[in-house]
Amino acid sequence: DLLAPFGIAFGDKILNGDFSIDGEQSRYASGTDIVKFPGGGYVHSFPFLDSSESGATQNILSSGMTKADSPILGLLEVGGGRIAVYGDSNCLDSSHMVTNCYWLLRKILDFTSRNIKDPVLFSDSVRQDKPLYQDDNQLPSRRTDVNFSTYSAVVGKELICRSDSRFEVWGTKGYGLQVRGRNRRLPGYPVIDLGRGWNSTVETSNLKKSNLTEKNRDNTLGNKYLGLLYKDDLQLDMPVxxxxxxxxxxxxxxxxxxxxxxxxxxxxxKRRRRRKGSGSGRFVNP
Known part of the structure; x- marks a missing residue:
């Protein structure tokens, strides 16, 4: 639903394998593929094993499947904005990480936030002259016979670290200090109006920002002195x-x-002093 207006969609494959970009290698574990992507974007494809047809991923090595190129990373400029899609998250979280892909995340953030284009990610060899396309009736659909909230560890439940995380943080919120009474104001960004040709309305953003500033001035003054006590803590990362x-x-x-x-x-x-005092008393008394 989020990517459909941009002509982007993920498939239902379960891909596994290793890939390399500019000498950096990472593991693609149970990720999916990109089946729709607009022309003019940049799409990276790599040979992976598809275990969606064979059942459990544990039988990948013994199933004798062949690898096929599958698109997993897409980068696109849309109007004044930028979009990057990647079909896996195991290289970013610590639950099932084999190798991290922070190097790739850094390049993606450089593109989306500062419009810095890595020459390898934006090579002419991966530019899509024609769009990737698949009929909407062939796209994956949500199952209606499964109540997701029954199996979810997030929906309607307390957000704590469970058994798939590191042992020392089981049953905790993942950090040592409980954050109380600390509010950090988010920076103001231009609002993108999807109905007016992707133009950012800076005036609307400034108006909202000024209203929020006046509305939250009292709360800011009330928390100002408490915030000074925790100012340094706010800059710390969770491992610290x-x-x-x-x-x-x-x-x-x-x-x-x-x-x-x-x-x-x-x-x-004290005992030594008492012993010395009692010993001297014995010599004095006959």
Whole structure:
């Protein structure tokens, strides 16, 4: 539904294999293919195994399937905006990661946010003169006989890390510090009006931004002093927060051990003084 107005659609294949772009290699694990994409865009295809017809992905190596080129990455300029689609996310999250594709994500973000075009991703050899096309009646459709919320770990449930994440964050929200009372104002961006030829309405954005500024001024002043206390924490990445959380425990143990040692040392000093006092008293009294 999100990509259909742009003439883009994913298929229903289950692709597995390795691919390389400009010397960077990554794993494509249970990803899908692109079946519709406008002409004039850039589409990257690689040879993968399709396990959607053979059943379970565990039988890929023993099934003897042959590889076929499948499009998995597409980049497109639409009016004043830019779109990038990629058929897999396992190289970005930590649940089932084999190899990361942060290098690819960085190049995609450079294109979508700053219009920096990587010469390999935007090579003339991958430019689509004709659009990829598939009839709408052949596109994958949602199943109506399955209640997704019954199986989802997200819909209607608390957002916590479950058993497919790292063991140390099971049952937690994934970070060491609970964020309370911290509000960060999102930057204002031009609003794209889809009904007027993809033109960005800067005036509308500025008007909304000024209204929000006046409306939230009181809340900002109320949280200003609390925000100063946590200003540095807001800039930390999640791994840093988790690391700082676990460093507190050894520090507490070390301080407790030091205090316990000082207590025993003072008790021994008092006992020695008492013994010296009692010994001198014996020599004085006949």
């Amino acid at each position: 927060l988790v690391a700082s959380h676990w460093l507190i425990i050894p520090a507490i143990v070390a301080v407790s051990g030091l205090l316990l040692f000082l207590s025993f040392w003072r008790i021994r000093q």
